Amino acid sequence: MAISEEKSKAMWLQIAVTYGYVTLWIGLSSTVIMYNKWVLSFSGFPYPVALTLWHMVFCSFLATVIVKLGYVEPIGMSRETYLRAIVPIGFLYAGTLWLGNAAYLYLSVSFIQMLKALMPVAVFGVGCIFGTEAYSPATLANMLVVSLGVAIASWGEINFVLVGVALQMLSIATESTRLTLVQILLQRRGLKLNPITTLYYLAPACAAFLLVPFALIEAPKMLADAELVIAPAIMISNAAAAFGLNMAVFLLIGKTSALTMNIGGVVKDWLLIALSWALFHSPVTAVNLGGYALAFAAVCWYNVQKLNAMRAAAEKTAPSSESTDEELASLMKDGKTRSPSVKRPAGTSAEHKRSPST
Structure with missing residues (x-):
């Protein structure tokens, strides 16, 4: 009897810890998205490349300090591995963050969240090209339903801006390609990166790529902008929130699984739509919600x-097998305490999360 009570307490403790991580991630992710929208659209700093570059410089600095002080050990990575694995992912990550943040200048947060429902479609398409996803007519049909739902939501959008939609679509394209390359280049090489070492290696590469569009596009505009507002407290707190979100993403995946993260993603999407409507007075029509609901249902069914x-x-893999994937192990653990109706990451196992700074 005592053993049964102990197991019950351990189970409820695990559930409480898991949903504590989920709540932390939802809070930080929503904060970063809404904060970025406010900074770019309302604070007098309409420069998405500069903001994203600042995030990466800030994250690089903090990660480097933590590593150099000896709190985290860097992994042994050769120059060849860095150039072939980290640099391409850094390039795509820079594109994802830049394009995703730029979309906030034109579109509402609520509509952007609806467009992000296309991420599984993009990951599926890219995965089929690179061989990480298995093509099937049933899956293709499901993806077409998702696309139809997003198309309906777009048709009902009052403030539809083609440039903003194009930027968000490009952001989805770069992110889906990044997720696929993470699976191919990092997982197959057996690289084990924690939150700090990920930023230690990835953030400088990402910042280097962002320097090019910043120097060519935004720096001249910023120098000539007499109304530019740079508030140090706002910029530091905004970058700190982005750094915290990066930590929360990997903490959530490391302590639970990427699948658990996507359960929280379901709540976060609807929460951001509501917050966008309440805080920024973004119009949300019945057609918007109907189209998104259709896409959302199709994504959930696919997941x-x-x-x-x-x-x-x-179930076919013995628990003691050395080849058991870490994500599958987390999945089996999650399956003992959670409902199977969850939103799964479209693409990689441990990397598919939403883009941290967007």
């Missing part, structure tokens, strides 16, 4: 099917 397939694969 449930994918989750069932992962569980079936995990």
